[in-house]
Amino acid sequence: MLTISFTPFPNLETERLLLRRVVPTDVKEIFALRSNPETMKYIPRPLLKTDEDTLEHVAMIDSKIDTNEGINWAITLKDNPKLIGIIGHYRIKPEHFRAEIGYMLLPEYHGKGIISEAVKEAIRYGFQVMKLHSIEAVIDPENQASAKVLEKNGFVKEAHFKENEYYDGRFWDSVVYSLLDT
DSSP states (O other): OOOOOOOSOOOEEOSSEEEEOOOGGGHHHHHHHHSOTTTTTTOOSOOOOSHHHHHHHHHHHHHHHHTTSOEEEEEEETTEEEEEEEEEEEEEEGGGTEEEEEEEEOGGGTTSSHHHHHHHHHHHIIIIISOOSEEEEEEOTTOHHHHHHHHHTTOEEEEEEEEEEEETTEEEEEEEEEEEOO
16 A cells, blocks of 8 residues: 655646645635635536635645645646646545545636646656556536546546436546556
């Protein structure tokens, strides 16, 4: 079984990006991400309604890092510390050497290759540092942009589950993509 530790917190760098720890001063940007019906369209989770909700979300992120259950990074441009998105490894299953990757980006940064660049670095960290064997992504089948990012980064569609999640009065389908460390 894997032993994972996120202490000290691992900042990551790419050509254009710095992936750093989410901090309470990111509250405005996290609120913008998670209170926007457009950015949350494919994520069956409640919209954040207040700054207090957002700070609770940041505290949950911190708690997962502190207990080595998950890790989230703030996606920032190297020349600007402002959070423009979030990426992380969730639902880590050390006994299976597997984790789920998830990400979101403020709409004004879509279409610039930022998520793909962040995903590539999170994959590298997952395989080389965390020693994962596989990484999965669970997306809404309507989310074609996310499917393209995953496929561009080598993920393969493994499954399409019909109406397997119930949220907000309706059933949602899920598509599972995965990538093996080769």
